[in-house]
Amino acid sequence: MSRRSRALSVSLSTSLALALLGACSPQGGDDRGPRARRPGVATGTVIGGTPERGGTLTVLSNQDFAHLDPARNWVMPTMDFGTRLIYRTLTTFRAAPGRKGSEVVPDLATDLGSSSDGGRTWTFTLKPGLVYEDGTPIRSRDIKYNVERSFAPDLAGGPDYAQRYLAGAEGYTGPLDGEHLDSIRTPDDRTIVFSLRRPVAEFSSTVTLPTFSPVPASREKGVQYDLRPFSSGPYRIESYARGKKLVLGRNPHWDAATDPVRKAYPDRIVVIQGLKGGQIDDRIIASTGADASAVAWSDLQPASVAKVLPRPEVRQRLSAERTGCTDMLALNTSRAPFDDPKLRQAMRYAVDKQAQVTANGGPALNDIATAYLPPSLTGGRAADPVHTGPATGDVQRAGKLLAEAGRGDGFDTTIYYDTIGDTAAAPDMAISGWCPDYPSAATFLPFVFDGRTIKAKGNQGNVSQFRDKAVERRMDEIAAMPDATAAAQAWNALDQEIQRKAPAIELLWERKPLLVGDNVAGAFGHPSWTGQFDFAVIGLKDPSRSRG
Secondary structure (H helix, E strand, O other): OOHHHHHHHHHOOHHHHHHHHOOOOOOOOOOOOOOOOOOOOEOOOOEOOOOEOOOEEEEEOOOOOOOOOOOOOOOHHHHHHHHHHHOOOOEEEOOOOHHHHHOEEEOOEOOOOEEEHHHOEEEEEEOOOOEOOOOOEOOHHHHHHHHHHOOOHHHOOOOOHHHHHEOOOOOOOOOOOOOOOOOEEEEEOOEEEEEEOOOOOOHHHHOOOHHHOOOOHHHOOHHHHHHOOOOOOOEEEEEEEOOOEEEEEEOOOOOHHHOOOOOOOOOEEEEEOOOOHHHHHHHHHHOOHHHHHEEEOOOOOHHHHHHHOOOHHHHOOEEEEEOOOEEEEEEOOOOOOOOOHHHHHHHHHHOOHHHHHHHOOOOOOEEEOOOOOOHHHOOOOOOOOOOOOOOOOOHHHHHHHHHHOOOOOOOOOOEOOOOOOEOOOOOOEEEEEEOOOOOOHHHOHHHHHOHHHOOOEOOOOOOOOOOOHHHHHHHHHHHOOOOHHHHHHHHHHHHHHHHHHOOEEEEEEEEEEEEEOOOEEOEOEOHHHOOOEOOOOOEEOOHHHHHO
């Protein structure tokens, strides 16, 4: 290899790291480790104060929702939108910025559920008086039905925790042909009982997912349900032209007395889709007319950072909360060169993480990752790094490890993203990332580093194709722990053990930069939905201005 290629493989500096990191970060990231707050950017605070009731909140977006059907909704910001506005779940997250937002509270259920049989059986009781948008009652059998829908091949794409956790679910293909699961029982209209194949200590958190919201069988429309989910939340769909515009109006039968989380301040919420990112930024920066009552769905473009940060009156309308995700450089361990642990260790020291911070908008929008697990899963603080060294990389140490591996002259390697789902055609390296589905490392490490999850086609989480029997055995042991606190400590220890084997290099904990118009109030990025605004409590300072 040439001297230039060798320098590239040793330092992985600006020409590689800068160019690729910005292009391949995950759909909904989190934040970086060492710094808890960035001066001059609204973090951990509520923008605009407390909203007034009424008016129209506009959401400006560059894309349509992947799915609004609760059985198929598995994109973090869209789960926020769906579960805060259109449908409710058995439990949900507190509507609060910062660490308080990670607290799980009852939603449709009266409490966080009760477990028995060592954590293998979970029972929830629904609150009395719950109804849908037409005034008909919400029944426990409706939640059972939606969980069963998530198994249907035609309704793919949603969270698969029901498939992972429920007993006797092997081979089940959903209720559309009349079959039902024995592992979900509804002895009466307000009680639902889940029988699990193993103990799940954090099942109260699992049922925050949209899979565990109600869908009455009489409303089943198959794939068309995506266009018009039947509302159990504070808003109902008035119109939806996919890729163009979604309009939500109030659900007249929603009862705030049963729902202390959602405040439902606006009368209407209008989502304008298909806009360009720079166009969204410019409109909200200007904040004129209806755009003063608008929020951005999509992240602030890197080119717009210079239009925002130097202007205090605009900067105070920028939210940049941690996303809870970790961006990683995945090393393909299934073949040479990265089947050699020494070379993987060399890469850990070679990467210039500081350059990647710069490439992704600077320290106001990124923190350097010091572990695979983000701070939201390690008690709120960044984990101590296993491999110490300067943030700009340690080229000397990387070179020493290369020499020990017999690669003192360097080696050729490939990096790109498009074919990572095809294990045979996957590159040597790829920039990828992962976000937890709820605040538990059980929703992170097994998806990224369990070799049993690797698929020949459609491979997603384990981009490194990392297979390690000792790691897999430990994952099973931790997953079976009935004590969630003990399990969390064990996951943190396993994170460090996997780092030593270096199947991937943790890079960044991103923040989610989102702008609001100057008439918006109650805005903050929610930690459980990758820093997206919490639509449960957002609204307007002066509702009359939104009609202009």
